[in-house]
Amino acid sequence: MSPLACQHIMTMDDLTAEDITTILDTAESFKEVNERRIKKLPTLRGRTIINLFLEPSTRTRMSFEIAAKRLSADGVNMTASASATVKGESLRDTAKTLSAMACDLVVVRHKYAGAPQVLAECMDAHVINGGDGMNQHPTQALLDLFTMRQHTGRLEGLTVGIVGDICHSRVAGSLVPALNKMGATPIIIAPPTLLPARPDVLGARVATSLDAVLPELDIVYMLRIQMERAAGMPFPSVREYARFYGMNETRLAAANPDMLVMHPGPMNRGVEVSSAVADSPRAIVLDQVNAGVAVRMAVMYLLLGGESGGAAA
Amino acid sequence: MALLLKNGRLVDPEVGLDVVADMIVRDGRIVEIGEDLTIPKGQTIECAEKIVVPGLVDLHTHLREPGREDKETVASGTRAAAHGGFTAVCAMPNTSPICDTGSKVRFLIERAAETGVVRVYPVGSLTAKQEGEAIAEIGDMVAEGAVAFSDDGRGVQDAGMMRRVMDYAKAFDTVVVSHCEDESLAAGGVVNEGVVSTRLGLAGWPAAAEEIAVARDIRLAELTGCRLHLAHLSTAGSVELVREAKAAGLAVTAEVTPHHLFLDEDAIGRSYDTNLKMNPPLRTAEDREALVEALLDGTIDCIATDHAPHARHEKELEFELAPFGTTGLETALSLVITHLVQPGRMAWSDVVRALAHAPRAAFGLPAVRLEAGSVADLTIIDPEAKVEVTREWFASKSGNSAFLGATLLGRATDVLVEGRFALKNGKAVD
Numbered sequence: 001m002s003p004l005a006c007q008h009i010m011t012m013d014d015l016t017a018e019d020i021t022t023i024l025d026t027a028e029s030f031k032e033v034n035e036r037r038i039k040k041l042p043t044l045r046g047r048t049i050i051n052l053f054l055e056p057s058t059r060t061r062m063s064f065e066i067a068a069k070r071l072s073a074d075g076v077n078m079t080a081s082a083s084a085t086v087k088g089e090s091l092r093d094t095a096k097t098l099s100a101m102a103c104d105l106v107v108v109r110h111k112y113a114g115a116p117q118v119l120a121e122c123m124d125a126h127v128i129n130g131g132d133g134m135n136q137h138p139t140q141a142l143l144d145l146f147t148m149r150q151h152t153g154r155l156e157g158l159t160v161g162i163v164g165d166i167c168h169s170r171v172a173g174s175l176v177p178a179l180n181k182m183g184a185t186p187i188i189i190a191p192p193t194l195l196p197a198r199p200d201v202l203g204a205r206v207a208t209s210l211d212a213v214l215p216e217l218d219i220v221y222m223l224r225i226q227m228e229r230a231a232g233m234p235f236p237s238v239r240e241y242a243r244f245y246g247m248n249e250t251r252l253a254a255a256n257p258d259m260l261v262m263h264p265g266p267m268n269r270g271v272e273v274s275s276a277v278a279d280s281p282r283a284i285v286l287d288q289v290n291a292g293v294a295v296r297m298a299v300m301y302l303l304l305g306g307e308s309g310g311a312a313a
Numbered sequence: 314m315a316l317l318l319k320n321g322r323l324v325d326p327e328v329g330l331d332v333v334a335d336m337i338v339r340d341g342r343i344v345e346i347g348e349d350l351t352i353p354k355g356q357t358i359e360c361a362e363k364i365v366v367p368g369l370v371d372l373h374t375h376l377r378e379p380g381r382e383d384k385e386t387v388a389s390g391t392r393a394a395a396h397g398g399f400t401a402v403c404a405m406p407n408t409s410p411i412c413d414t415g416s417k418v419r420f421l422i423e424r425a426a427e428t429g430v431v432r433v434y435p436v437g438s439l440t441a442k443q444e445g446e447a448i449a450e451i452g453d454m455v456a457e458g459a460v461a462f463s464d465d466g467r468g469v470q471d472a473g474m475m476r477r478v479m480d481y482a483k484a485f486d487t488v489v490v491s492h493c494e495d496e497s498l499a500a501g502g503v504v505n506e507g508v509v510s511t512r513l514g515l516a517g518w519p520a521a522a523e524e525i526a527v528a529r530d531i532r533l534a535e536l537t538g539c540r541l542h543l544a545h546l547s548t549a550g551s552v553e554l555v556r557e558a559k560a561a562g563l564a565v566t567a568e569v570t571p572h573h574l575f576l577d578e579d580a581i582g583r584s585y586d587t588n589l590k591m592n593p594p595l596r597t598a599e600d601r602e603a604l605v606e607a608l609l610d611g612t613i614d615c616i617a618t619d620h621a622p623h624a625r626h627e628k629e630l631e632f633e634l635a636p637f638g639t640t641g642l643e644t645a646l647s648l649v650i651t652h653l654v655q656p657g658r659m660a661w662s663d664v665v666r667a668l669a670h671a672p673r674a675a676f677g678l679p680a681v682r683l684e685a686g687s688v689a690d691l692t693i694i695d696p697e698a699k700v701e702v703t704r705e706w707f708a709s710k711s712g713n714s715a716f717l718g719a720t721l722l723g724r725a726t727d728v729l730v731e732g733r734f735a736l737k738n739g740k741a742v743d
Contacts (some may be wrong), residue, residue, distance in 0.1 A: 011583070092629050098579065112631035113514040114585030135514025173514050196511040196521070 004302050007126040010116040011136045012177040019182060024146050026306075027291065027298035033070065034294055037258045038054035046071035046105040047140040047304055051077045052094070052119075053130065055111045059265060059289065060140075064107045067296035076103075091115060104304060108132070121152050126303040128296075133310045134168050140264055143173035143295040145182060147221060151260055156183035159216050162204075162225030163245055164272055165234075167196040171223060171264045176202045189214055190245070193234035210245050214255050221262045222247050238271050248274040252282065260284050315339045316732065320323045321360030321693065325367055325683035326662035327670055336365065338689040341732035345685055347664040355596045359694060363726065366665045368400025368690030370672040371642060372568055373465070373544060373617035376433070378400070378424060380409025385622040385710050390642070391429040393620070393709035395735035395742070397642040398725030400690040402620075406443070407466040413438040415453035422458050430726070430735040430742060432690070433677060434460040439478045439489060443596040445469045449479050455485040458553070461676045463543060466592075470496055472529055479539035486673040488566075488676055491530045493551070493700060494593065498522035503633055505594045509574035509578040515632065518594050520548040527551045531558045534565055537647075542675050547593040547618050548648070549603035556612045566675040568617035569604050571645045572715050575652050580715075587628045587635035591621070594691035608667060609659060615671035617709040619644045622711030639715040643707050648716065649699045650723030654696070693727040700724050708741050 003022055006014040008054055015023075033039060036112070047067075049068045053061050061077065068075035076097075085100035095118060098106060105126045108116050122126045131137040149155050160179055166172045166188045179186040186204040188195065199206045207213045214220070225241060235241045242248075261273065261283040269275045276282055316338040323346065324331050336343060377385040385393075387404075394402045406412035408465060418435045425433035437454035441447045444462045449546060451462055462482060465649040468491065471477040475491075482489050499522035504510050506517025506578065524541060531554055534541035541557065546567050546616035558565045570591075580586075589595060621638025628635050639665045646668065653659035659667075669692075673680055681690045702719040705713040728736035735742055 013583070089630060090626065091631060110631070113634045114583075114632045117583060117585055118631065134515055134516070170514060192418045197517050198508050198511040201508050201511040 001005055002302055002305050007303070008120050009138050009299055009303070010120065010127060010129045012138050012141060012174050015181070017181045020142065020178065023142055023298050023302060024149060024308070025145055027294040029295040031249070031291070031294040034290070039070050040072060040286045041070065041176050041177050042072050043306065044068070044304055047073045047105070049073045049075045049300065050098055050106045051075060051285060052098070052106055053077065054080045055109050055131070057082070057109050057131070060109060063289070064130060064296050065106040067300060070244050070293070071297055071300060072139065073300065091118050095119045098127060099123035099125060105277065117170040126198065128299060128303070131170050132175065133170065135170050136174045136291045137170040137286060138174045139292070139296055139299060140171050141178035142299065143222070143258065143288055143291040144175055144180055144262060146291040146295050147262065147284055150291065151284055152218065158218045160184055160189065160219045160221055161187045161189050161210070161213055161217040162165060162221045162223065163210055163247070165194045166199070166223070166227065166273040167194055169223050172200065175221065176204045187217070190212060191235055210251070211254070214251060216247065217256060217259050219260045220247060220255070224264065224266065225268055225272050242271050246274065247274055247277050248278045252277055262288060265289065275306070315352045315355030317355060317357045318360045318693070319357055321363050322366035322662050323365045323683050324661045324665055325501050326565070326666055328682050328684050330683050331662060336683070338691070338729065338732045341689055343683065343685055343689050346683065349461055358546055358693070358727065359581065362695070362697070364661060364694040365683070365697060366661070366692050366694065367578055367669040367683060368532060368728065368730065369398050369402045369646065369668040370403070370678065370691050371399050371618050371620065371645070372403045372615065372672045373570070373675060374402035374404055374620045374642065375407070375622065376404045377408060377622060379420065380726065383710070384624050386428070387424045387433060388428040389708065389710045390426070390620070390622070391431045391433060392741035393640070393642045393707065394431045395728045396708040396725070397644065398646045398692045398694065398728060398737065399431055399642060400624070400692060400728055400730045401434060401678070402642070403436050403460060405465045406436050406438040406463065411442050412436070413441050413443070413449040415450060415457035418454045418457040418459045418571070425495045431730050434676070435742045436461045436463050436490065437464070438462065439464045439469060440474065443467050445471060446685040447475055448478055452483055453489065454485055459488050460678060461488045461543065463492060465490065465492045468492040468494040468496070468526060472533070475530065476533050476537060479533055479537040479541070483539050488542050489543045490544050491526065492525045492544050493530065493534045493546070493619040495525045498525065502594070503590060504581060505578045505596050507578070507597065509581050511584070520550055520596065520600070520696065521654060523548055523552060523593055524550040527554045531563065531565060534558070534563050540564045541566070544575065544602065545570050545593060545617070546613060547573045547596050547600060549600045552603050552607040552612055555607070559612065562635035566614045566671070567612070569608055569617050570619045571616060571641055571648045572639055573671045574604055574608065574616070575602065575648050576715055587630065587632055588639055588713050588717065590632060590635055590637055591639055591715070592637035605653070605658070609663070614675055616649065616667050617672065618642050618643060622709055624711065628713045634731070639712055640707065640709050640713055643709060644714060644716045644721065646694070647721035647724050651704070651721045652698055689729055691729040692725050694723060695726045696723040698724045698726070699721070
């Protein structure tokens with residue numbers, strides 16, 4: 001039996017605060033494994049994990065792939081260009097096909113919200129959401145929590161400003177509820193054109209001025225700005241966006257001296273984050289990436305029935 | 314052949330009728346209403362505990378023929394209509410090809426005569442191919458039998474184009490139906506913009522995108538003097554605009570769908586049930602209540618189903634990819650009985666108004682009354698019958714109902730179209 005209360009991790013709603021703590025604690029021990037010379041455990045030997053990536057992704061897919069390999073699972077990747085979906089197969093049929101191959105866990109990244117729910121309905125396997133449309137990206141939120149806890153020693157009481165394209169961001173979609181569950185205070189910061197219709201539903205404070213709330217923040221989390229948008233830019237220019245919402249040295253100097261800078265990557269240097277900030281010791285972006293592997297090992301391990309905590313010993 | 318309807322409760326507010334009485338139908342017409350009537354030969358139908366009303370009319374049906382006969386045909390759609398108690402449907406023009414010329418109107422009328430079991434009134438498109446760029450051959454279509462005009466599914470985006478169409482349509486004394494959606498605001502939206510769009514990470518379709526189009530078209534009705542019918546209103550703001558237009562004496566009518574009356578966005582949960590994806594989207598509980606109030610006070614004239622059958626494989630896609638729409642013909646009456654009549658919010662005479670008289674008046678269709686001489690388009694209702702809404706319940710080719718799984722009270726048991734059975738003892742007649 002999995003120590004988690006859920007069968008799948010599709011949205012943050014699936015996880016209780018206790019589950020999140022279990023995942024983070026388990027990830028600690030896997031992080032230690034990742035620092036060894038031989039970075040491999042036999043834990044999931046004989047288990048089959050499918051990475052179903054129906055939308056382009058490099059870092060998330062690699063992170064899951066590495067995580068599966070380090071646990072000795074048989075990982076198989078299926079990407080959009082190679083998949084049956086380009087031949088017109090529906091997601092339901094793809095799911096049933098994969099299920100018929102008797103896989104144990106599927107990680108799904110898809111352009112459309114709700115895709116993990118479709119898979120969970122049609123498959124016997126556990127489902128991990130690797131990002132669905134504009135909805136959620138729960139393992140990103142978990143690795144972010146892990147990194148925050150690693151650096152500050154706590155989650156409760158942290159004030160985290162999330163800056164940027166909130167309304168199209170699945171990262172924010174998971175991070176806001178994740179922070180709330182752990183007793184931290186999320187503030188979403190964006191021009192109104194990048195805010196969701198009802199930010200109150202997410203449970204976050206809202207600010208339209210980064211400078212106004214900057215001194216309150218323990219952590220500023222910069223979201224990637226998508227500069228290739230089809231329907232009308234939501235701000236006048238990249239230059240103006242960077243001026244009001246970009247994290248630069250001036251803002252870093254004005255902030256709480258311990259404030260850390262996070263980013264889910266890939267960064268647009270000079271837009272949401274300046275190079276000087278990105279390369280400063282206060283930016284912990286690579287720690288997030290590092291945590292990603294350990295956290296994904298933890299969720300795979302726990303969903304597939306592992307004991308919490310000392311698995312990696 | 315003569316028919317004697319015995320002991321039914323006859324309800325028709327147009328003739329001030331609400332009595333238990335008998336009715337004789339002969340040669341497609343009502344010939345007599347009274348007590349203890351008999352006929353020398355013919356068929357007697359026991360209507361005790363049942364309600365007999367003028368036949369229901371749906372102003373907003375997608376029959377899908379020609380083009381998508383896998384979803385619905387004139388044959389299956391009219392049987393679904395009869396099953397739901399309707400004696401007539403108005404067929405929307407967004408078929409393939411689009412119904413935008415007289416010959417396509419004639420095709421539909423001929424198909425209905427060959428394969429249909431209830432009346433089919435074609436609605437032609439306002440603009441050629443529903444592209445919003447050139448006036449469709451409205452005169453030609455009127456001459457062939459089109460009763461109203463609509464670019465349903467799209468809405469005419471350009472105000473100048475809408476004005477030209479409305480001006481032109483006046484020459485043929487017809488009604489222009491507006492699908493109220495400003496695409497620059499609604500573009501890409503799949504659910505109401507607000508709580509649900511935020512919670513589920515889906516693009517929102519704001520109420521303002523409808524209300525701006527409603528306001529625009531009411532102004533254009535005033536400017537042109539053209540009769541305007543507003544399709545599937547979904548917001549409290551739209552209701553207010555219609556209330557003002559009616560107070561100003563404009564020739565504006567409006568419809569609301571059963572799904573906007575009896576469901577709201579809170580029904581859409583993490584299951585991403587695509588049967589709850591419709592255009593316009595399900596709105597808030599406050600909008601829903603405003604729509605009910607507007608129906609009850611007559612601001613909204615009638616209930617229309619926006620029956621939108623879709624193939625299973627299309628609805629089983631991701632929420633954002635699935636087509637908009639729910640079926641509606643076979644649940645509308647039962648929903649009204651369950652949610653409005655049974656709780657005492659709506660009188661039977663108002664049901665007759667909203668589902669029979671007001672729709673006919675809005676599109677200028679021939680009137681039907683419960684009086685001697687009137688054509689015998691009749692719906693007989695068992696208000697106590699229980700309906701389990703399952704896939705098997707539907708005569709429609711499609712089962713994409715937002716109300717699957719519901720248990721409802723009341724249904725049509727018999728439907729007569731010009732004195733002939735389209736539904737008999739609850740079964741559609743072949």
